[in-house]
Amino acid sequence: MKYDISKTTAPKMPNLGHGLESVALLLSQVSKDMHQPIVPMLFPILGAHVSGAEFMYPDLSWKEPSGMLANLVADSGAGKGQLSNIVEAICRDFRSHDDDELAKLVEWQKMMKTKSANKEKPARPDVAFWFPPADVTNAAFIQNAIGCEKLGQRTQYLNMPEVEMADRVCGGHRQISQMMRNIYDRQRAGALRATADGVTGNPTLRANITISSTPFAARKFYKNELFNGTFGRVVFSYKPRQGRDGRIPRQGKYDDDFYLRLDEYLARLAICKGRFIIRPLNRLIDQLAADMASLADLADDDTLWDISKRALVSAWKAGCLLWALNNQTWTKPMGSLVEWLVYHDIWSKMQVFADMLGQDEGSVSEAGRRGPKNLLDDLPDSFNEAQLEALRISLGKTKEGTNAQLRKWVFRKFIVHSPQTGLYTKTPEYLHGVTSDNIPKNK
Structure with a gap:
């Protein structure tokens, strides 16, 4: 273990060496102060570009790069909006696809209006939106999941600039826990219902989600989800408040050269199909699991041990995507970044929720800690x-x-x-x- 996650200073991200050229490209137009916070948020976006691929986790289960949930946490005005810029850049092809799908629906609606009440209505066309709007309703989200499953088992991707938007997608705040767990675990929607067209509404949920929020909003939103497994399924990336240096961070421009290089990497994700075992990545995850157990024993911290288990899975999925982006080849710098992702996730959770995590089952007096001691x-x-x-x-x-x-x-x-x-x-x-x-x- 290389990182001290007991401090308020974020673990320093390793250099982006050989095999991480794709990450360096994606950060090239992001202001330097946002490089570390943005990196963990990239993988749910990239994962939505993969369909038809499964990877073997060290426990011998097969997993897809879907169900990836990540929350960027920073104060108001800290630069969270840059995430939406990189999202639009990566999902440029999704926008083009969704415009064609929307045209199909518009044409169908026109045909519906031209038919009189006693005429046979045309069937709704099968459509699948890959990048639905952030304010999509739960019913529309599930209907789109049906289309995504039917039309290639695609993963739909949602970017939510405010954490409260997740309530609408999940059907209300009381359904947050069940819905987010179903998305993470790639379960069925659990919304089976009968309609005039037959039984429908229970698709496998393939979705990746990124969320942005302030620390206050995040604490309020997740306060009832800290100990039921939902919290651990979300990767957190926290940017601490910066000093008042009086300098405005500089962003770059997403020009034609950037998109030309980006499209090459996205094509590598699109052609990644089949079942794969990335042995050096799995050996790394096994070692990190042992490190997490050692750290939890040194701190005598069960909460740390619990949240580390899914932090390992999330970082492993990121490693699978890095492998695909690097022409299905593994490098040592990629392993260093995967290791950092585990520690950065746990550190972020401790920074934002430490006092709340100390309030379960007799541990109230530990409130206020900033990391595993x-x-x-x-x-x-x-x-x-x-x-x-x-x-x-x-x-x-x-x-x-x-x-x-x-x-x-x-x-x-x-x-x-x-x-x-x-x-x-x-x-x-x-x-x-x-x-x-x-x-x-x-x-």
């Missing part, structure tokens, strides 16, 4: 059980969890126990390997 780092190189117990109590953790935490640390070879002295001592591997290179010290 490495408890072992706050202890001397040799310590006894009472010292850890006192540290846990000072942080609002239970006294009863002390022995279990010590056993985990011994099992992971972070510490060794001396029966003669009763002391626990940090191992050389922890002091010189884990702490300095893998698990950052919390100072």
Whole structure:
């Protein structure tokens, strides 16, 4: 593990080296202050350009690059609007396709009006909008999902400039949890209904969604979704408030040369079809899963462990898209970016929701933390059980969890126990390997 996610400073994104030329291109017209916040938001957009491809996750399940949900969180005036600019650039082909689909509907409606009441009405044409408007209703969203499933099992993509727009798509705020989980898990809509034309309305939900919001709006919107699995399914990208430097960030222009190069990458996504196993990516995810378990044990933080599981899946899907964009070839810099995506997601969640995440089941006193705290780092190189117990109590953790935490640390070879002295001592591997290179010290 390379990143210290206990600090208020965002984990620094690695250099965009070999294999990440597509990401560098997409950022080329974005102001520099928005590079890191924008990167995690790119993948739901790109994922909607893939249909007919599945990838094997390390658990041996097959997954599509659909169900990708991401929320950009930043204060008002911080530059969130640049996301909509890059969305329009990437989805230029979607707009063209949807214009043709809309023309079909307009023509059908004209024909409907010309038919008298006793004449047979023409059947509604099969249409599928790939980039529906952000204010689409739940009924229209499901109807479009039917069309997308019937016409090539396409993924529809929605970009919502305000988080509250998700209520309309999901059919009300009470349906947010079920709908977003169904989208993430590629489940059926659960809206089976009978009509004059027969039974309809229960398509597989293939949708990718990006959302923009302020920290206040995000906290208000997700406050009831933090512990039911919905929250973990959404990738968060947080931009902290910047200093008052008095300089207006500069954006670039999406010119013909940009679109010519972009279309080459989008074509690589379009031709990616079949089933694939990206072995170096899967090995990386296995390693990151072990790192997340170690970090959760050091912090004795079940919430961190829970949200890390889906952070790994989301970053893995991004890795699958990077592989396709790079002519189905894997590189080391791509692995570095996937690793950063995991930590940036968790860091963002902790920055925006830390106090709220500390309010479940007896953990209220941990409210106000800004990230997972490495408890072992706050202890001397040799310590006894009472010292850890006192540290846990000072942080609002239970006294009863002390022995279990010590056993985990011994099992992971972070510490060794001396029966003669009763002391626990940090191992050389922890002091010189884990702490300095893998698990950052919390100072």
